[in-house]
Amino acid sequence: MIKRIQHWLHHSLVSRLTLLVLLATLCAWIAFSAVLLHEARKETAEVLDRQLTAYADLLWQNLGDEDDLKPSLYKQRKQHVVLGFSLLNRDGSVIISSLATPFPAQAAASRHPYLIQHEGHAWQITVRQDAERQLIIGEPVRNQLKIAHELSEGLGQTALWALLLLLPLLFLAIRQGLKPLKSVAAELAQREPNNLNPLDVAVPCEITPLRDRLNTLFGQVSETLARERRFTADAAHELRTPLAALRVQIELAQSSPRVEIREKALGKALAGVDRTTRLVTQLLALSRLEHGERPQSEVISLPDLAKAALIEADLPADAAHLIVQQALPLRGQPILLGLLLRNVLDNARHYAGDAAIIQIQIDGTRLRISDNGVGVSEADLLRLGERFYRPPGQAQPGVGLGLSIVRRIADLHGAQLQLSNLPEGGFCVEVIFNPDITS
Incomplete structure (x- = not known):
């Protein structure tokens, strides 16, 4: 399976680009989600702390008889605890509390919430007090984490759906962006083997060097083939004459009954062989030089x-x-x-x-x-x-x-x-x- 995937990626530029961009997008999405979760928890904690402070100020300013707090106490016990409070005398005795186990007395009042451990759970509390009483209002830290988690989960699901939607769009965009390469490939596929004319296809600037290099290569191959055809034609033309003359002299030597004619024809034949040998030697030397041989x-x-x-x-x-x-x-x-x-x-x-x-x-x-x-x-x-x-x-x-x-x-x-x-x-x-x- 892994080899098949590697083969697919190796032979498909679209697949490779899609995978690389997808991995980059996924890394960015993970980093974004991590930052989002951190910021959501931080902002949620700050908002809830401000709400806790505002609620404590409001309750302290309007604090009357403890009987006014009993409906709140009843309500908090019937539901999940969102806020808990304890009203204590200065000697630490409990006047009233919304919790089964009241908050312990604190050393001093506080303007900003702080963290304590109570009944095995972490609480953010704030304290208001005067000469006679102390009001402690707290909120479970798990409530902040739950709200932050729900917020992050909602945003994460939205980001995940966006990522799933981005994949096909990304694939289509890359295919569209690589169309010029397909145009060049189609142009080359339709060409005859002897067609060495330059490519005249509009391509993006990234592919222009490839097209120009192909055109240069076509020009070089065309020049080489033209030189080879010209040299072959000229050499064949020049070799035809001495070979024909050599054949004539040999046939004359074979058919003539006179010794002097045969000797003269053989002499001319030998001279023709020398001439042809010299011609072949020169042709081979010229061929090596024409191909740019540099000893x-x-x-x-x-x-x-x-x-x-x-x-x-x-x-x-x-x-x-x-x-x-x-x-x-x-x-x-x-x-x-x-x-x-x-x-x-x-x-x-x-x-x-x-x-x-x-x-x-x-x-x-x-x-x-x-x-x-x-x-x-x-x-x-x-x-x-x-x-x-x-x-x-x-x-x-x-x-x-x-x-x-x-x-x-x-x-x-x-x-x-x-x-x-x-x-x-x-x-x-x-x-x-x-x-x-x-x-």
Whole structure:
């Protein structure tokens, strides 16, 4: 039973809020009832004390013969005792009393009632006296408690009925107050899985952060899906051509009876395999970069990375020059920066021409790679670095991913990438690292 209640409270916000508010109301009601009982007893005692004092004054002022008190004595004995009195001589003898056992004589008169024990019961009494007589009037304390209890009971029953009436009203009010959450839930339930438009539902200010965060999440998911669809479509388009060419060359090698044709076709097929392998490698690298992968950085040396990239590029000794003016250690990811250098060198070797000379200059946090080729047009210069973009009329193999990977790697390192044509002819790629990443 307890587990069922816990499950109900855990899965119902309305039930949880109703229970919490009900418990708070119940605690307030109990505290109110306790204070009410205390105040009722206090006020009742004060009122009855004032009445007792007024009755004593009235009776003392109009006190005549003791025979005038006999009807009162008879009346008090026939009913429950509300007030009792005893008229005594100064020597303590009883003149008349409404009680079977008269009050004992008191030491002095009193203006304010006080408490005594008489016949095993507590009494509030007040005393009036002169030189000959003493009048003692008292009231049982239980009468005060009974009146206070009846008053508190009446008020408590009223408060209890109000509490029972409050419960359904409270439940309905909380359900009404949580309707905006149901509106959001209904809007989400009716949505198609591919609907990532922002939620346009009016909600209270307490739920606005939730709606805004959902809208932000929808935007991020939409952007991710769009990037994935765009990348998949572009990659499929670019892979289709080299795979088709590779199949053609293999079929030609299989069907040709001439040895030289078969060797030439197989050579082209191997070149196609290398091109496809390079394309897949670039696609995987770009995919990791597109998803914001940030490998752990370490202290690197640009001259060492440049030397390794030149060796891997297998350029003739007179076709590439490395000039180091000032080398500062940087923090970065050596694999990604090596990929950056290889892509820039591959572009320079393929598009600047066989006779081109490539120069790498390192000056502090500036990496500059230039060639003496023909450069590119101003219109193409603005679009270089876009994925899968290649200037029209290119005869060299390529897919237009090299510079886009270079740009992404530079962004990951907080560096600036500048592409430009040299005044004397040729193309230049500059990567300017942030001085803050120096060790």
